[in-house]
Amino acid sequence: MAALRVVVASQLALVGALQVGPQGGAVRAPSHACRGALSTIRAAVDDKTEVREYFNTEGFNRWSRIYSEDGEVNSVQLDIRTGHGQTVEKVLGWMDSDGSAAAGATFCDAGCGVGSLAIPLAQRGAKVSASDISSSMADEAAARASALGIENAEFSTSDLESIEGDYNTVTCIDVMIHYPEDKMAQMVSGLAAHAEERLIISFAPNTWYYRALKSFGELFPGPSKTTRAYLHSEESVVKALDASGFKIARTEMTGTNFYFSRLLEAVRKDKKA
Secondary structure (H helix, E strand, C coil), X not given: CHHHHHHHHHXXXXXXXXXXXXXXXXXXXXXXXXXXXXXXXXXCCCHHHHHHHHHHCHHHHHHHHHCCCCCCCCHHHHHHHHHHHHXXXXXXXXXXXXXXXXXXXXXXXXXXXXXXXXXXXHHCCCEEEEEECCHHHHHHHHHHHHHCCCCCEEEEECCHHHCCCCEEEEEECCCHHHCCHHHHHHXXXXXXXXXXXXXXXXXXXXXXXXXXXXXXXXXXXXXCCCCCCCCECHHHHHHHHHHCCEEEEEEEEEECCCCEEEEEEEEECCCCC
């Protein structure tokens, strides 16, 4: 892995050299051959390992600030904080409208980050089991919950494939962006297996506009570059939900300058009235 990272770093440096002139001005985008070589090397790095390592190190420092109202951030990070916050508020709005959290329903928040959704769900009365692939994120979420005196939420370190138990509702917000298309259906199926009534997920939609934004951003790797990001078509996500026995109940869309997320609430087809 260490050797592979050296190669990747070298390739990134090469791409950067092709893009930035001696005075910092843009020269030209990397050649097709260079982009192809870089893609091949990146594909050799396991996504799960990359995500875990990133969010346990620099990613934790960056995203814990973004997900903190008083954390010092730049304008782009502030925009992302705003967008993510809007998505969380939409989920909470759904819960408030049906009263499920207040009634003490059980929730599994998969990929909980620092607890942006899990904590307010618990504050509403839900029984929450939250987990994150990053121990740093899960520990931070637990610390924030403890500081608020929350006792009806548990936080643990786990990837999506290792989640245990059954819950009234399973939520997975802004996590699918780390899953390539060929693994997305398996991810949805795995989450659905733990949802007795409802599954709420969000993803970055694969539209021509967002593809263009993503492609443009990939031309300029730098300090703001994080893990690989995957877009998904709504049709493919809905198809995966349908195959898992779920149908769409409600939808929402959040779009800011640098954050875009499609939110789906799916309920079991065989749910009893």
